[in-house]
Amino acid sequence: MSEATIDLLVIEDNPGDALIVKEVLKDDTDAEYEITIAKTFAEATVALQNGNYAAALLDLSLPDATGLEMVRTAVGLASETAIIVLTGRADEALAKQSIEIGAADYLLKLHIFGPDLAIAIHAAIERHGQKQ
16 A cells, blocks of 8 residues: 555646656555646646645646746746656756756656656655755
8 A cells, every 4th residue: 555645747748648657657656646637838837826736747848838937937836846847858958957946856758667757756755845
């Protein structure tokens, strides 16, 4: 039986990527996930303002927003939420800038298989809680 329930917002316009996240997290023996999907940044903005998420996985390329300004906005809307950038772009400068403006972590989509995603979510939540 899982020890905790983690409310997770997945901000991802690709249904296949969102499904992979759900499937991978089913194997986490340390937590269960209550997952909400937002397909646009407009949907995510409403969810972040109205929800109480422990973490949010934020794709950097959405139909209605992209890049660092989106990260900055998400961090500003939900200071209690660990914002984890999840992208296909291996860009060290972008990763560093994302962290500098408040993202809890920067993950490449190709690294979300197996236990790596759950480990990253748990670590980001813990680090984020220590900052507050």
